[in-house]
Amino acid sequence: MDKKYIYRKHLREPLKYLGAIVIFFILIFLTMFLSIGLNDKDDFIKIMGPLLIGIVGFVGFLILEFTLIYFVLFRRFKKVEVILTDEEIIYRYSKGEKRIPYSSIEKIKFPSIKYTGGWAKIIYTGGNIRLTVVLENIGDFIKTLKEELDRREMSDVYKEKKMYSFYKTATFSDQSWGRVYENIKKFIVITVGNCLISLVISLVFKDVEYMFSLLFAGIMLALVIFIIGELIIGRVIAKKANKDTFFVPDRDLYLEEKVYKYSAIVYSILYLVALILIVVV
Structure with missing residues (x-):
């Protein structure tokens, strides 16, 4: 059994979605331009300069902000892979790889912030990893992980009520x-x-x-x-x-x-x- 999980494509390939957002605003701005220009040409000439500066500034700010968020946050999602095997969890990321045998798992917690869906924190001997609800098919990940732990009689490392609550949220998120x-x-x-x-x-x-x-x-x-x-x-x-x-x-x-x-x-x-x-x- 090898199951691989990666983050959703809007996190792995955010530039595509930035393009969609920019096109969305361009459509709205273009509608505004045409409406003002065709209705009142004199007013349009007066406000065209400031309006263009405002639009270019807004789109530029949007691109700059998104670029910053990409390098601070999104870029790391592209390289994250989580693999469930018969014996362990393999967590690959930008800095390398972590191998976590199921037997080394000490605790699984499910912290949450209201309206965000929360995340799963897997604590093992020597460290921990965190997985959010935007991991693709995380519902299947949680269910498969639970089955592996139960098979090893390790149900004491998680609280079933909290795990189920996270699983339900994660599945609906998927x-x-x-x-x-x-x-x-x-x-x-x-x-x-x-x-x-x-x-x-x-x-x-x-x-x-x-x-x-x-x-x-x-x-x-x-x-x-x-x-x-x-x-x-x-x-x-x-x-x-x-x-x-x-x-x-x-x-x-x-x-x-x-x-x-x-x-x-x-x-x-x-x-x-x-x-x-x-x-x-």
Whole structure:
């Protein structure tokens, strides 16, 4: 049995996701430029210079900050590999490799900070390692590790209640990140569509404020509805989970499709309501 676990791709390849974030803001800024420019050319000429400086400064700051975070934090995730074998945990990272026989594990703790998911701290003879919920398939890692420890009658090194709580959170995190990766393109399409509709509305009614209001409402509605959908899916999973058998269900694709279907309907209705309120009121 050799199982390898690595950190999620947005941590291993953050530059790709930086590009997506930059494109997102460029789309919004471009919509603003076109709306202001096509509605009032005189005002546009007056504010074009300061606006360009502001945009370039903002994007530059975003890139600089992300670069700093990459070298301080993200770069190390790229080289981390955790392997479970029949006899030990192998932890590979930028400074080398640690081999941790299961028999050397003294304690497993699960510290947590509210809303972050926490991490697993594996304390062994001579050191410790920490693994967060953004390790890909960490739920499977925890369950497999528990089975190996139980097989060696080492269940005293962990508290089952805390381990299960972390396992449930980690499994849901795995599933949630999977949905994020699958739906990121849809969010981009929604953003592009929202930009176009906002631009058209501002041109039809000759009012830039309509564009700002509708753009903000459309993006926020998409985020809020996605979060509500995740909460609904999480609640269903929590009801099916069983602490006594250390069980958390796999992804229910039928349920997810149903939630997304109704989410799309709710989003469309609320977006239409927001559009009417912004234009009429």
